[in-house]
Amino acid sequence: MTLIDIERPGNPDVFAAEVRTAAEQIIARYPAGQSRSALLPMLHLVQSEQGYVSADGIAFCADVLDITKAQVAAVATFYTMYKRKPTGEYLVSVCTNTLCGLLGGDEIYRTLSELLGVGMNETTADGTITLEHAECLAACDYAPVVTVNYEFFDNQSAESAVGLVTELKDGRRPLPTRGAPLCSFKEISRQIAGFVDDRPEAATATATGAQTEAGVKLAQQRHDQAPGYPVEHEKKPASEAHAEQVAADNTGAAEPTSAHDAPLKTSASDPDADSTQGELFGKGE
Ligand code: FES
Numbered sequence: 001m002t003l004i005d006i007e008r009p010g011n012p013d014v015f016a017a018e019v020r021t022a023a024e025q026i027i028a029r030y031p032a033g034q035s036r037s038a039l040l041p042m043l044h045l046v047q048s049e050q051g052y053v054s055a056d057g058i059a060f061c062a063d064v065l066d067i068t069k070a071q072v073a074a075v076a077t078f079y080t081m082y083k084r085k086p087t088g089e090y091l092v093s094v095c096t097n098t099l100c101g102l103l104g105g106d107e108i109y110r111t112l113s114e115l116l117g118v119g120m121n122e123t124t125a126d127g128t129i130t131l132e133h134a135e136c137l138a139a140c141d142y143a144p145v146v147t148v149n150y151e152f153f154d155n156q157s158a159e160s161a162v163g164l165v166t167e168l169k170d171g172r173r174p175l176p177t178r179g180a181p182l183c184s185f186k187e188i189s190r191q192i193a194g195f196v197d198d199r200p201e202a203a204t205a206t207a208t209g210a211q212t213e214a215g216v217k218l219a220q221q222r223h224d225q226a227p228g229y230p231v232e233h234e235k236k237p238a239s240e241a242h243a244e245q246v247a248a249d250n251t252g253a254a255e256p257t258s259a260h261d262a263p264l265k266t267s268a269s270d271p272d273a274d275s276t277q278g279e280l281f282g283k284g285e
Pocket of ligand 1: 095100
């Protein structure tokens with residue numbers, strides 16, 4: 001079996017006019033002339049229509065973004081969130097990374113695989129469940145973790161996971177431990193493409209659990225504080241700010257390009273860093 005249907009040229013016209021309108025909305029989020037930056041959400045959009053990234057989906061993205069199908073396929077085959085075969089209504093992902101694996105994730109995956117009669121990236125005959133084992137799902141504090149369409153079911157066991165998939169196969173949608181109520185794989189793909197989940201119950205769902213906030217609460221009790229961001233930015237015309245950034249880049253004294261970036265030069269942004277390192281590593285002794 002081929003991993004992706006590259007034998008067929010793909011037909012971009014199988015998608016309805018509404019999909020093309022949604023694609024234009026995605027592209028409009030990016031600066032003019034940089035529509036290719038929209039490729040990642042575009043791939044989720046076509047996945048939301050067909051349940052996977054088909055040859056047609058690749059042709060559609062290439063057509064709308066004016067890039068080659070080879071460029072689209074190169075991206076689509078790199079990221080595991082883009083599925084290369086039709087996906088079931090529910091994508092069940094079992095974390096088998098080190099922590100979850102040791103705490104029961106391996107057993108959960110093995111048990112579900114035997115129960116459902118499917119292996120990695122395979123779908124049950126009724127089209128309900130696609131099973132996969134996943135790398136760290138960024139919820140180690142709730143290990144072992146299972147997600148269904150990327151919603152978390154924390155602290156699972158083989159027994160509870162069997163109960164979970166049994167409910168799904170029976171047409172029920174158990175509530176995730178936290179996060180929005182379940183929807184279908186196509187619906188979550190559309191949300192990941194950047195379209196709002198307008199279900200009222202999704203807007204009011206709790207996103208975190210006690211473990212998530214434990215570190216922050218402990219820091220508050222201890223009155224711990226992280227150092228403030230050290231660079232004072234003046235509001236300058238864009239052209240002037242850009243010229244300064246280019247000059248800084250050329251001298252190697254670049255500053256972060258946004259408040260979300262880590263300092264590019266620790267000693268420049270944190271004058272105490274050298275002396276701190278001296279203390280830590282016995283510099284000068
Ligand atoms: S190892 Fe499973 S969520 Fe991190």
